[in-house]
Amino acid sequence: MTSTLIDNIGELTTNDDTVGSGGRLRDAAVVIEGERVVWVGPSKEAPAGDERVDAGGRAVLPGWVDSHTHMVFAGDRTAEFEARMAGEAYAAGGINVTVEATRAASDAELAANLARLVGEARRGGTTTMETKTGYGLTVDDEVRAAKLAGDHVDAVTFLGAHVVPAGEDPDAYLSLVTGPMLSAVAPHVSAVDVFCETGAFDEASTRRVLETARASGLATRVHGNQLGHGPGAQLAVEYGSLSVDHLGFLTPADIEALAGSWNGEGTRGTVATVLPACDLSTRMPLAPARDLLDAGAILAIASNCNPGTSYTSSMGFCVATAVLQMGLTIQEAVLAATLGGAIALGMHEDGWLDPRGITQAAVGRIAPGSRADLQLLEAPSVTHLAYRPGMPLTSAVWRAGLKVL
Numbered sequence: 077m078t079s080t081l082i083d084n085i086g087e088l089t090t091n092d093d094t095v096g097s098g099g100r101l102r103d104a105a106v107v108i109e110g111e112r113v114v115w116v117g118p119s120k121e122a123p124a125g126d127e128r129v130d131a132g133g134r135a136v137l138p139g140w141v142d143s144h145t146h147m148v149f150a151g152d153r154t155a156e157f158e159a160r161m162a163g164e165a166y167a168a169g170g171i172n173v174t175v176e177a178t179r180a181a182s183d184a185e186l187a188a189n190l191a192r193l194v195g196e197a198r199r200g201g202t203t204t205m206e207t208k209t210g211y212g213l214t215v216d217d218e219v220r221a222a223k224l225a226g227d228h229v230d231a232v233t234f235l236g237a238h239v240v241p242a243g244e245d246p247d248a249y250l251s252l253v254t255g256p257m258l259s260a261v262a263p264h265v266s267a268v269d270v271f272c273e274t275g276a277f278d279e280a281s282t283r284r285v286l287e288t289a290r291a292s293g294l295a296t297r298v299h300g301n302q303l304g305h306g307p308g309a310q311l312a313v314e315y316g317s318l319s320v321d322h323l324g325f326l327t328p329a330d331i332e333a334l335a336g337s338w339n340g341e342g343t344r345g346t347v348a349t350v351l352p353a354c355d356l357s358t359r360m361p362l363a364p365a366r367d368l369l370d371a372g373a374i375l376a377i378a379s380n381c382n383p384g385t386s387y388t389s390s391m392g393f394c395v396a397t398a399v400l401q402m403g404l405t406i407q408e409a410v411l412a413a414t415l416g417g418a419i420a421l422g423m424h425e426d427g428w429l430d431p432r433g434i435t436q437a438a439v440g441r442i443a444p445g446s447r448a449d450l451q452l453l454e455a456p457s458v459t460h461l462a463y464r465p466g467m468p469l470t471s472a473v474w475r476a477g478l479k480v481l
């Protein structure tokens with residue numbers, strides 16, 4: 077197996093307290109062998125590798141873990157975006173525009189769009205991605221989306237409960253989603269999501285989706301508290317969901333519930349996932365990421381790449397926004413966009429299964445044994461991600477040990 081030594085790293089973010097201090101190391105080196113990191117430590121103590129990359133004093137950090145995207149789609153919503161920028165409010169119903177275009181697209185068109193979006197994300201330093209179905213909304217179209225997604229990303233989530241398709245009866249559609257559609261899609265996904273919001277699914281419907289998902293042995297996630305105060309965050313905690321995402325409208329009790337979800341013995345809690353690019357693109361309040369962290373919640377930052385509310389996969393942009401406008405330190409934001417995302421996806425420990433059923437090493441950290449997912453910045457420290465917002469600072473990317481940029 078070929079090994080690669082990356083040395084002369086000015087600042088290495090490991091997210092691993094056993095190496096360096098606070099998960100950071102100066103003048104560091106990393107050795108990759110095959111798909112994994114095998115050594116991390118001071119540059120001057122590094123063992124030789126078959127190949128050597130001189131980082132030239134620049135910063136290295138884990139690849140971004142983007143735990144929330146909707147990338148199986150066709151069509152364009154520029155007109156809706158323009159209307160929003162002219163003062164119209166975002167409403168869940170816009171999803172049906174993409175549903176129509178997605179149903180009409182061929183498999184090849186959807187696959188090409190997915191590959192394009194994943195390529196953009198990789199060039200921006202993203203090495204792990206989740207994506208959701210949710211623009212098909214028939215049994216066949218949802219199965220198709222799940223299968224296509226599995227060829228391109230690390231985790232696929234079933235979002236049949238995205239919106240009630242135009243012209244359909246809400247009760248009948250909910251029965252379809254929680255019955256035949258769930259059964260057909262389940263073999264191709266690792267989790268079930270539900271958009272709990274006015275104009276999408278109310279509390280009773282959300283409970284039904286979460287209950288049937290749980291009964292079928294799948295993990296759950298919730299789109300919650302995006303457009304107004306609602307029960308999404310509390311339901312996610314109650315049902316032990318892996319994450320609840322959006323969170324622009326939270327009460328102190330919601331924040332307490334999310335933080336408190338990590339206090340139980342032996343069980344994991346619910347990650348609070350914030351989506352800064354979406355908040356900006358919909359002109360909604362920024363999620364209270366600072367308050368969530370201060371309360372003790374586990375935070376993730378994700379792109380929510382989709383054609384309606386957040387047409388970007390730039391995790392660098394999301395991290396910069398979290399620092400400049402949400403009050404996070406750069407280290408908190410980087411942690412949330414790497415290890416936080418990994419925890420939200422259940423990929424922070426060795427042995428998770430990718431959509432092809434292949435066992436994968438832990439992501440979100442640079443530590444011996446972890447998957448070798450790293451990015452090299454054209455900058456001496458991660459601080460430059462916020463100090464130089466919008467600049468293309470990612471200059472090299474390794475994913476599972478392979479150099480992809």
Ligand SMILES: N=CN[C@@H](CCC(=O)O)C(=O)O
Nearest residue numbers: 170171271299380382384385
């Ligand atoms: N909120 C629900 N779903 C997406 C938006 C999808 C769309 O508008 O097409 C979101 O996460 O923002």
Ligand SMILES: [Zn+2]
Nearest residue numbers: 144146299380
């Ligand atoms: Zn979403």
